[in-house]
Amino acid sequence: MTEVAEIDTALEWTSDEIMTVVAARELTGEMVCFVGIGLPSKAAILARATHAPNVTLVYESGCIGAKPDRLPPSIGDGVLSRTADAVVSVPEIFSYWLQAGRIDVGFLGAAQVDKRGNINTTAVGEYDRPTVRLPGAGGAPEITTSCGTVIITLRHSARAFVEKLDFVTSVGHFEDEELERQRARHGHGPQVIVTDLCVLRYQPSSREFEVTSLHPGVSVEDVLAQTGWPVIISDDLEETAPPTKEELAALRRFSESSAHSR
Amino acid sequence: MTEVAEIDTALEWTSDEIMTVVAARELTGEMVCFVGIGLPSKAAILARATHAPNVTLVYESGCIGAKPDRLPPSIGDGVLSRTADAVVSVPEIFSYWLQAGRIDVGFLGAAQVDKRGNINTTAVGEYDRPTVRLPGAGGAPEITTSCGTVIITLRHSARAFVEKLDFVTSVGHFEDEELERQRARHGHGPQVIVTDLCVLRYQPSSREFEVTSLHPGVSVEDVLAQTGWPVIISDDLEETAPPTKEELAALRRFSESSAHSR
Amino acid sequence: MNARPLTLSDAVAEFVHDGDTVALEGFTHLIPFAAGHEIIRQGRRDLTLVRMTPDIIYDQLIGMGCVSKLIFSWAGNPGAGSLHRFRDAVENGYPHPLEIEEHSHAGMAVRYQASASGLPFGVLRGYAGTDLSQLSPTIRWITCPFTGEELAAVPALSIDVSVICAQQADRRGNVMMWGITGVQKEAVLSAKHSVVLVEEIVDDFTPHVNAVVLPSWTIDAVSVVPSGSYPSYSEDYSERANDFYAQWEGISRDRVAFHAWMTNHVLETKDHAAFMESLTAIGVTT
Amino acid sequence: MNARPLTLSDAVAEFVHDGDTVALEGFTHLIPFAAGHEIIRQGRRDLTLVRMTPDIIYDQLIGMGCVSKLIFSWAGNPGAGSLHRFRDAVENGYPHPLEIEEHSHAGMAVRYQASASGLPFGVLRGYAGTDLSQLSPTIRWITCPFTGEELAAVPALSIDVSVICAQQADRRGNVMMWGITGVQKEAVLSAKHSVVLVEEIVDDFTPHVNAVVLPSWTIDAVSVVPSGSYPSYSEDYSERANDFYAQWEGISRDRVAFHAWMTNHVLETKDHAAFMESLTAIGVTT
Secondary structure (H helix, E strand, O other), rough: HHHHHHHHHHHHOOOHHHHHHHHHHOOOOOOOEEEEOOOOHHHHHHHHOOOOOOOEEEEEOOOOEEOOOOOOOOOOOHHHHHHOOOOOHHHHHHHHHHHHOOOOOEOOOOOOEEEOOEEEEOOEEOOOEEEEEOOOOHHHHHHHOOOEEEEEEEEEOOEEOOOOOOOOOOOOOOOOOHHHHHHHOOOOOOEEOOOOOOEEEOOOOOOOOEEEEOOOOOOOHHHHHOOOOEEEEEEEEEEEEOHHHHHHHHHHHOOOHHHHHH | OHHHHHHHHOOOOOOOHHHHHHHHOOOOOOHHHHOOOHHHHHHHHHHOOOOOOOOOOEEEEEEEEEEEOOOOOOOHHHOOOOOOOOEEEEHHHHHHHHHHOOOOEEOOOOEEEEEOOOOEEOEEOOOEEEEEEOOOOHHHHHHHHHOOOEEEEEEOOOOOOOOOOOOOOOOOOOOOOHHHHHHHHHOOOEEEEEEEOOEEEOOOOEEEEEEEEEOOOOOOOHHHHOOOOEEEEEEEEEEEEOOOOOHHHHHHHHHHHHHHOO | OOOEEEOOOHHHHHHOOOOOEEEOOOOOEOOHHHHHHHHHHHOOOEEEEEEOOOOOHHHHHOOOOEEEEEEEOOOOEEEEEHHHHHHHHHOOOOOHHHHHHHOOOHHHHHHHHHHHHOEEEEEEEEOOOOOOOOHOOOEEEEEOOOOOOEEEEEEEOEEEEEEEEEEEEEEEEEEEEEOOOOOOHHHHHHHHEEEEEEEEEOOOOOOOOOOOEEEEHHOOOEEOOOOOOOOOOOOOOOOOOHHHHHHHHHHHHHHHHHHHHHHHHHOOOOHHHHHHHHHHHHOOOO | OOOEEOOOOHHHHHHOOOOEEEEEEEEEEEOOHHHHHHHOOOOOOOEEEEEOOOOOOHHHHHHHHHEEEEOOOOEEEEOEOOOOOHHHHHHHHHOOOOOEEOHHHHHHHHHHHHOOOOOOOEEEOOOOOOOHHOOOOOOOOEEEEOOOOEEEEOHHHEEEEEEEEEEEEOOOEEEOOOOOOHHHHHHHHHEEEEEEEEEEEEOOOOOOOOOEOOOOOOOOEEOOOOOOOOEOOOOOOOOOOOHHHHHHHHHHHHHHHHHHHHHHHOOOOOOOOHHHHHHOOOOOOO
């Protein structure tokens, strides 16, 4: 705990911390957010604890309007059901809430992502005899197509940012323009990818994710080296605003209380 | 009330009372029964109060296992939800409970019925400009096809027992044998019609409802006069066992408490 | 956006427009009578009304000429008689013809569910052999792509505004109802806008068997209207006025008696409290 | 027929057979670990397991060779790591090959709902463009007969026996669960038979937010197994053993360590109470 306090004073942060903080900033106002496990959950809770207290968190476990004060180790944690405005069944959360278009923002992780925001959480290698079997689809395919917009977060590496996915678990944007138009009737799909190096945003003109912001200390070369396709660097490239003292303090506070709750 | 007590001693009964008592006898053991409003509800509550205490009553208002101690004036009465084992939504009662085949017996009233147990609760006369507009289908079409068996109760008259329905609201048994076979995969359809004159049972050989039991004091001629088609009288025609003292007492007790609850 | 507190009069003015498709849902319990009366007071016209079990309040709306179309599955006064204003419209075109689109309960429930789920249609095992399936363009057939079985398909309902009653709202505008909750959740989640009448505002909800909570952001307006469901009831707040349902048979059977009653108790009362007082004044126990 | 009180051992013996399709459902909360352990003790083989979120208990069943097929939508140890026995079966065919039939959560939920509704299939807006829809024979396309829109269709699940945990049963065998109740109601209503593990028997249920009651006659057997969901949890009875989930990563990664653990804590314990004691004996706080 002493160590954490020292870092806080110096305003240094880990790569996971800046990724979480930058992702949290994407949530604003009264957005209704569908939250997956892990970093997405952390970012959404951070947003509520800092600049966006009126964001509504919806978990696929059926908890609507959960108000966790610590990071739940799973999306089925009791702190979610106990603090929710309503708890519904899992079939209902997918039909009446997600599919019905009631969710503004979906928040997804991924093992692999491509330039159109398609993601793979199913398998690395051949599907029938994979080298790494991943957990599978979960809520992702319908989160990407039913939410107003989608935020993807994952660590930036050439293994994760690939030219061609081993398996398309969830469709970001279709290559086929007619399919893409149909898809867009129910939501705009992934609009931003937040990594530990940078922020990428979907550009309708190029129909690709382009790097729009580099985190402090990261170079274009760093990003190119860790991206498996010749990623477009935006003409309006910015430097990501570093995590504030308040953001880091809040993030560490609930990470700590989560460790305590063990 | 004095009058009722006198009738009770003499074991006399009204035509509605014998109809209710005889219908109630069709419910036995641990049957799960889907109960409509009016006489069906009365008969089902009577069955539970007398010979069949373990019958489970399910109401389309979502009340499962309701245990009313008085006759509710509607199927949405508070006595049903307050005494139910579970209360579910109306969509759920029709999907997870009725359509899923979880109900042994459906209990229906009707304005018109034909020899195959088809019923009309929609309109008398032309559909587009009816002479009498009836309430409509309600739960009946799916009750007749999804329950294990169906009991129909209505007062016997030539206006009600017709050769040809003005409108087929709910199908009892199809004329077409192939359609009837398909239908029977999900339930046996109407098997009994209980009226204030007699009991009719569906006979697979003739594929019609046949009169199998005459209530005390009713003649074959009475039934023929009040039936709009040449109804088959069963070779094994019996006389209906008259209401017992216990049946009448129970029936009048909860009818009375219902009147009081007004 | 969270639900706004509005008077019922303001809520109806803002959310119910001439020509709208409106569902005032309720299943015997929690029927939003006060909202129906307010729609009559404000003189809405050309409404398409949706409800599984249209009862007296729909009879009143139809009889007062507010309604051009009814989508429903069972139109009666349960245990008490007919809806004579509904019948007069269908049988005699009075006060004007009423278009009807009718289904079974199961079909209507599936239409609500499809709509609440954002699907264009729903599937049920039903309607086979019925005359309804012959004449209704809203019943079609679909083949299971796995078993080949033929099933009925019905289209999602398209509703402009749903109005329901619930027992309580909290200070943030979440609402909670319990007892028989019917298809009201689906009605709210099917509609573009929704108004909820509640008995009272509470600080915190107490758990109830079968409680249904609708989050504030799914609702447009919350109106506090004590006994807003009268002569229907609100479990734990009021009893159903079964006498009133029985008396409606007499009031509604006659066109003149109906209009006199509506004038005295609805048109000439300014709100639900005044409506209730007008009944007390003629000796009705409310 | 009402639910019978049975020991978990008798319930598994009577209702879970070699070759059956079995759903031990639960969504983080109320996972029927004790039933999975008993199935392992009784040496069931060739099971088809169904669950949206297979976790450690399915990892154990797969690792112990009980399972020939898995129908699921997300197989992981949430927040803690992988299911290494599941991965070993899929990646290396150890202890034997595992057939998989996978869906998205939405697809699995619709399959459960269709089955609980007695329909042969269900419809959702999903899967478009995914590789899953290319390779799975259980995802087909269907056209809305009203709008022409193409939607995904998935077949109903066919389940022999579902096993769930609930907090309480009453003396007639009705069961009540609350907190996160996942897809457990649908699991029970989808299955030919069902077994419910409860923390205790009570005289009367107390209302809870989001309580789900399953009537006794929808259940075959009720077994009282205190902490039967450990290391999962039962809201208001126990806390989730998050440490155990974290430790499973280490235990399950190695085939030898896995078998040693299963032998010590499952095969050589006679029931769930003994399993819990065996953990206490090695210093695990249960």
